[in-house]
Every structure is written in C-alpha cells, then in structure tokens.
Amino acid sequence: MLDAPELARFYLRLLPGWGVWRGEDGPDWVHIRPPDGGTGLSFQTEPGYRPPVWPSEPGRPRMMMHLDIEVDDLERETARAVAAGARPAGHQPQDHVRVLLDPAGHPFCLYTESPRRAPQ
Template sequence: MRLAAATLDAPDARELADFYLRLLTGWAVRPGEDGPDWVHILPPDGGTGLSFQTEPAYRPPVWPSRPDRQQMMMHLDIQVDDLERETARAVAEGARLAEFQPQDEVRVLLDPAGHPFCLYTQTPQ
C-alpha cells in the first residue's frame, strides 16, 4: 500500500485546489483527475498529493477547537525556508492568519475553506 493523497472537503473543490496550486509552487493538476466536484494535485516529484472534493454540507472547523463546534479532523504542515515571507505570500493568495498562534516558529493559517494549516521552518537538531 502507498498513500496517494489526503482529501479535503470544501464548498467548491476547484476554488480550494486553485488556492493550493498557487501556494505550493510547482504542483499541478493530475491529468484526467479533475472535474467540477473533484480535483487531484501532485507535487513536482510525483509524491503524495492532495485531493479536493466538493461537499455541499461542508462546515469549516474551528481553531482552536471547542467542544461545541466542528472539530478539525486533520491539518497540513508545510515546511518553508522563510516563515515571515511565506506567511505573507499565503495571506496574499487568500489564507487568513489564525488569531491563536501556539508556537513562535510555526504560523497557523486558515485556507479559503477554513481548514487550518501550518507553515514552519526546520529547526536544527
């Protein structure tokens, strides 16, 4: 077995896929794998991709989580070289900076559909 993709639900699969294509430099739609309700994107090295599925009943999660609201089921961790520059670029592409930031070396953002994702820099071991 090999993990092919993580799938994110959204009110509009194409719109969310377009955001991640702008964010993840060099990624592309897998030929024959897109449509109005489904899009699959791959990194340039052909590794594990991301898929997006239109879900009309989608409700965005709340960050940080609260027991009475939609919980985050997963989030993406994206390594960057320059945290401040890439945070600004993500916001310019349509992300929102989350109010709650639990760590100095990580930035929690929300994509256009409200999914939390983290940008971080590799810390020396």
C-alpha cells in the same frame, strides 16, 4: 459550501510547481500533485460543508486535516500565503510556526525548524 476547484487553486498558488491531476472520481473532485508525481492532495466539493473551529471547541466542527509545511523564511512565506488567500488564525501557539486558515477554513501551519532542534 466547500468548492473543490477554488480550494485546489489556492493550494496550487501555495505549493509552487504542483499541478492538477485528473482522476476518474467525477466533477466534484480535484486532485493536485507535486512535480515529481509523489503524494498529492485531493479535494471534494461539499455543499453542506461547515468550516472547522480552531482551536477546537466542544460541539463545534473539528478540523479534518492539518498540513505542516516547512519553509526557509517564515515571514516571507506567511505573506505569500496570505496573498494567495490564506488568513492568519487568531491563536498562534509557537514563535517558529504560523497557523493559517485556507479559504475553506482548514487550519494549516508554516514552520521553520525549531531553534531547540536546529543542528549545531
């Protein structure tokens, strides 16, 4: 089961300053937004939810979303995400990226700017 309030609480811990926004979608929905009121995230409770498999495998549930969150200190923010309830994915494809799974099993990435693209 995907528990919308639980997943929203995780992302509120992960995204400092964000808050809950109450829409008119009913009790199965929770919306969170950044402090400036910009684009937010919405979560819907789903009793029949099956977590995605990442990397994807034929015939298995695929990821429905993927967030990439830029951070200044990859190790510190990875530790903070794990303390908030994330867990590291088994496959880590790049040195400047950490793939983590949220409590519902959705993959998301924390990353620092790639050394190859860094300003000179």
